[in-house]
Amino acid sequence: MYDKIPTLGIMSNFSGLAPTFQEKEFYKKLSMIGRRSGIGVFVFSPLQVDFDTRTVTGYFLKRDEWQKESFALPDVVYDRCFISPGYRQYKPFIEKLQNDPQITFMSNGLAGKWQVYQILALSPELSSLLPDxxxxxxxxxxxxxxxxxxxxxxxxxxxxxxxxxxxxxxxxxxxxxxxxxxxxxxxxxxxxxxxxxxxxxxxxxxxxxxxxxYLDLNTPDGAPFDVRVLVQKDGEGKWQTTGKAVRMGEKKSITSNLHGGGRAFPLVPFLEKYFSRKQQLRIMAEIDRVAELLPPFLETYHGRLAELGIDLGVDREGRVWVIEVNSRPGRYVFRQIADQTARLRSLTQPVEYAQYLIKVRVGGY
The missing domain is CATH 3.30.720 (Signal recognition particle alu RNA binding heterodimer, srp9/1)
Structure with missing residues (x-):
């Protein structure tokens, strides 16, 4: 399977015994985009890698169904293994793949919030935006x-x-x-x-x-909110801003995550509702500045990154704060606000960046 074309392996933390991985719809879209781009896409668990034969048991999309198959180790790995209580069992196998000179990882997953804070605190431009x-x-x-x-x-x-x-x-x-x-x-x-x-x-x-x-990052009526900015590398290996959206949580909550009952809103109308025109312009300019500065700075100290979800808080005075950075961001926020352009780009960019890495590695194909 996929013997004559480059391959992109989506690495997911599941048992490997059945297609029980998360983000099935996302992986289906990547598979279809990869097919049109001449890249074979499959999903695998690091637990199912045979390092002796350099093969892995995984799943590929055929007629809208996931089919089990044995594959050669992929040319490029897209790491979607989320940190969870069971992550320790995957870690040794992931590290062994990362150290394989014949495999390219699209991104080195961020180690944790404290490590990210320590790196960003080194930046003269970003350090003042970090809460203590x-x-x-x-x-x-x-x-x-x-x-x-x-x-x-x-x-x-x-x-x-x-x-x-x-x-x-x-x-x-x-x-x-x-x-x-x-x-x-x-x-x-x-x-x-x-x-x-x-x-x-x-x-x-x-x-x-x-x-x-603790920062008061709430609307006047007490609903927590943040601004999610998705930045991704494109087909030339350059950072681009894919989209922006506001996530607002329930009143008296402290988080705005969609998994915790939050809702998404387009950024500009939201800012118009709660901030003056002068504040809006300053907030938008600061968001754009962070989106431009943060990814390359973080990558310089951390190692290769492919995409980042940057969560920004905005306080009552309109000051922007860097709250969190995620190297395995979701895309659902763009579906909620019906931003089809950002949603499509969020799906195509990983495949285009994988193509770029393959071309750099083999000199074209």
Whole structure:
């Protein structure tokens, strides 16, 4: 299968025994775009790689159905293995593939929020846009909460707002709002430092967390929102902004992720509703500046990247903040706002960039 054409392997964290991978519709679109571009696309689990024979059992799209097949290791790997509690079992196999000189990874996945913060803090242009962030410790957390009266605690790795909480201190009592590890809403009141300590230690367990300054990134009526900017490399290996959209969460929530019940809105009408004309122009210019500066700067220190979802907060004064950067971004936000141009580009760019990497590697085909 695909013996005479270049191949793009979509690496997904699933058992490999059946086509149970996530993002099936996204992978179908990539397969169809790849077919039109002369690239064979298949989906595989790193658990199903045979390094002795240099083959992998995966799935390819045939007549709109996923068919099981044995493939030679792909020319280019598109890493869509999301960080999850079970990620450790995949990691040794992923690292072995990354170290294979005959395989090109489209992107080296970002290690975590703290590592990204440390890199971006080195940038004279971007450092002032970062909320104060540090690794979590109870001592730092307690000191920051006493001083600032509100702090955010979030997993060092993870997506969809899972495990992100805000703790506020008011007259010796505490309120915890956010999402549990399973993305269910969490709202809890705690009446002593001792009980807060017990809750936090249990909530964090053995996972690394970060501690972040709380910013009021809400609409006037209390709904959290952020701006998702998708940037991707094109068929010439250059960074391009694919699209922008606002994600707004439910009132009294602290996250705006679509997986947590958030909704998406076009950027310009949203800004027109909540900000003055002068603020709108400044916000749009700052968003464009971040989209231009951040990807190449991050890539310089981290290594090759193919696409980034940049989440930006905007406070009541119209100041823009870099909240999070994701190297495995979703695309659903553009479907929600019916931006067909951005949605189509978000699907075609990975294939076009894979073509570029193959051409660079083999000198054309």
């Amino acid at each position: 962030t540090q690794p979590f410790s109870w001592k730092s957390f307690a000191a920051k909460l006493r001083t600032e009266k509100a702090v955010v605690v979030k997993p060092a790795s993870g997506t969809h707002g899972n495990g992100v909480i805000r703790i506020t201190l008011n007259k010796g009592k505490f309120e915890v709002i956010g999402r549990k590890r399973n993305n269910q809403p969490l709202h809890k009141k705690i009446h002593s430092w001792q009980n807060l300590h017990a809750f936090i230690i249990h909530f964090i367990a053995d996972r690394p967390f970060i501690l972040q300054r």
